[in-house]
Amino acid sequence: DAGVIQSPRHEVTEMGQEVTLRCKPISGHDYLFWYRQTMMRGLELLIYFNNNVPIDDSGMPEDRFSAKMPNASFSTLKIQPSEPRDSAVYFCASSLGSAGVSEQYFGPGTRLTVT
Amino acid sequence: AQKVTQAQTEISVVEKEDVTLDCVYETRDTTYYLFWYKQPPSGELVFLIRRNSFDEQNEISGRYSWNFQKSTSSFNFTITASQVVDSAVYFCALFDSWGKLQFGAGTQVVVTP
Numbered sequence: 001d002a003g004v005i006q007s008p009r010h011e012v013t014e015m016g017q018e019v020t021l022r023c024k025p026i027s028g029h030d031y032l033f034w035y036r037q038t039m040m041r042g043l044e045l046l047i048y049f050n051n052n053v054p055i056d057d058s059g060m061p062e063d064r065f066s067a068k069m070p071n072a073s074f075s076t077l078k079i080q081p082s083e084p085r086d087s088a089v090y091f092c093a094s095s096l097g098s099a100g101v102s103e104q105y106f107g108p109g110t111r112l113t114v115t
Numbered sequence: 116a117q118k119v120t121q122a123q124t125e126i127s128v129v130e131k132e133d134v135t136l137d138c139v140y141e142t143r144d145t146t147y148y149l150f151w152y153k154q155p156p157s158g159e160l161v162f163l164i165r166r167n168s169f170d171e172q173n174e175i176s177g178r179y180s181w182n183f184q185k186s187t188s189s190f191n192f193t194i195t196a197s198q199v200v201d202s203a204v205y206f207c208a209l210f211d212s213w214g215k216l217q218f219g220a221g222t223q224v225v226v227t228p
Contacts, residue, residue, distance in 0.1 A: 043206065043218040048118075056214065091160065098214055103150065106160035 002026070004107035006092050012113045018080040021110045024073055025094030033104060034067055034077050035091040043091075049075065050098075082114045118142075119209045121219035128197050128226055136192045136222045138207030144168075148210040149190045152179070154221070155203040163205075165191065197226045 005024040013019050025032050033048040047057040052069045060067070064083070069075040079086055089111050093104040118141040126227045128134045141156050142151065145217065151163040166183050178195045207219040 006219075038132045042220050045215050045217075048214070089158065093160075103165050104216060105162065106152075108157075109186040111158075 004094055004105055006090075006107035006110050008110060009108060010111045010113075012115055013082055014113045015083055017094075017114075018078065019082045019086075019114075020099075021077040021090050021112070023075045023077070023092030023107060025075070025092070026096075027073065028053055029096050030072075031095045031098060031104075032069060032075050033093040033095075034075070035093065037076060037089045037091060037109070046077070052078075053081065062089035076094055079112075082112075084114045085113055087114050095100075119207055119219035121207055121222050123222045125223040125225065128224070130198060130226055130228050131196050134194050134197050134201075134226075136194075136205050136224070138190045138192065138219060140143075140188050140190065140207070140209045142188075142209060142211065144212045145194075147212075149183070150208040150210070150216065151190075151192050152206045152208065152218075153203045154206065160206070163192075179223060194224070197224075199226050199228055202226045210224055 004026055007022045030051050035043050036046055037043045044059055046059045047067045048055055049069045052072055065079055067077045089109045091106050091109045093106045095102045095104045110113040117145050120139045122210045124135055126134055147168045149166045164181055164203055171183050171185055180193045182191045202225055204221045206221045209217050209218055
């Protein structure tokens with residue numbers, strides 16, 4: 001049974017470039033989460049979706065970040081334009097039901113480096 | 116405000132020693148959920164346990180055990196007879212009334228042979 005799939009696993013880009021991170025949640029899961037992990041701030045929730053609808057994006061750092069979920073099996077997190085401070089590991093996670101009901105399953109993460 | 120505190124930044128032990136990771140949380144909710152996740156050197160986050168606020172029964176799973184005490188707002192995690200494969204960062208997390216999973220800063224466990 002496939003887990004959460006993220007691509008790419010590593011991304012190196014120059015400041016000012018657009019970056020798109022992709023996520024395929026576990027089939028049947030109705031919640032999808034995007035997290036960012038840095039040494040300074042730890043694990044932060046950026047945004048989460050329920051049944052493809054964004055529920056809370058209060059963690060999105062600024063307008064340069066956007067996320068979409070066009071269907072139940074695909075989501076993207078886009079950064080435009082990217083900045084060096086965006087360098088982090090970005091995780092996608094999915095769950096069946098909210099976190100209070102079911103655990104979140106995490107993808108392997110995308111390590112983003114912005115030079 | 117909701118908050119999860121893992122005061123121990125790093126714990127180093129020799130194989131076969133027991134290690135206990137502390138987790139203290141703050142919440143005004145009467146219903147809440149607590150979690151532990153493991154992040155090995157490979158980077159992925161692995162779910163270990165979920166506990167709801169109404170179930171204070173301690174749990175044991177193999178060499179892992181958890182001690183949940185509402186009176187002290189703590190949800191501590193013990194690894195018995197540690198092994199090198201237990202080397203990882205362990206995160207405690209609290210599910211809050213806003214529907215978000217809030218993570219502690221994590222505790223790095225280093226197990227040496």
